[in-house]
Amino acid sequence: MADLSKREVRRREIAAAAQAVAARDGAEAATLRAIAAEAGMAANAVLYYYGSLAEITAAAVQASSDRFLARLAEAADPAMSPTVRLAAVISAGTTAGLDDDASRILYEYWTHSLRDLEHRRIQAELTRTQQATYERIIADGMQAGEFFPVLQPAKIARTLVAQEDGLVMDVLAGTASSEDVLDLVASLASALLGLDRDTLLDHIASLTFSHPGQ
Template sequence: MAKMDKKEIRRRDIIAAAQAVAARDGAEGATLRAIAAEAGMAANAVLYYFGSHSEIVAAAVSASSDRFLEKLAEALEPDMSATARLAAVISAGTTAGLDDDVSRILYEYWPHMLRDAQQRGIQEELTRSQERVYRDIIDAGTHSGEFSPLLDPAKIARTLVAQEDGLVMDVLAGSASSESVLDLMGSLAAALLGINAETLCGLIGARAGK
């Protein structure tokens, strides 16, 4: 593995600082000055490594998005059945990032996509990637005979991602528990894919309890 140069190491430190400030103080609190202070640098020094505050924010959100997708991938194993894979992704997608603030950072910046094209692009790519994960599982389960989709698989994948995104917001806000959200996601997926809800929810619960 190639060794990172000092500039790249410093850039990563600044990204980590931006993530830490956003998780602690929110997107509005993650100013250039606050990020620089977190990184132990002067604000003008930070701009040597990034061209602007918005570039730092984009890098921090992209890094958080990448980490979220890594957590989904880490939940899957090659020998899993489609149903087990579905349970793993639902569990990971609903709880991934809650332990290290990845989800909180993504949600802090989500409203920015309404007026920031760069942020919109990052969030849209994350959504497409999440949908691809679900779509691959649905296709595999349909092929194996485990699933009997009630809708077009692409629509089911989009529905599950949208529902997951909204429910994780409830967990972050403290208005819902992870357990209730996981049960709802499992019940919805089971209904849409024609599988036994008790079986799927049991697999999800077992993973969440690990």
């Protein structure tokens, strides 16, 4: 943060406080007063840096989305074969936001996108980026002769993202394990792309074992 202004540093601290409250106590508990207390500030002082609670929560969600997408981009290493890259992105897409509460915060505030234009923009950009990541991998896999899609690549990519979104919610709710989710998403991807399911799962298991923190 050495190159950031003091104001920007403070804004990030407030957004981080909002993330902490939402992850610990839920979005409903992330009031202006609660966020200010978490940041060690008075509520009116927080409003010096942000114009409203809505602006703070949008910043918190944006930061969580950025963290999630950074991990997804890191997983999509173009040096890997398309099949291994697919395994890496499936693993990242279902587990990357779980260890630091990024996914929990995104889900806590998901319903805000039904009413708030800024939250809707963040959610739409998150989905577009996830889908584009899969589309690039599918295109490379087709070119390499590794994938044989049964639907248009864009439809497959969107379906995989939607599957991940729903299943990660089950993990957060405690009704499914990460292992279950990885198996289901890999099974779907294999069927849609003409891949051997066990091979894809082996790649996922290898990547998960190599990066146990993810």
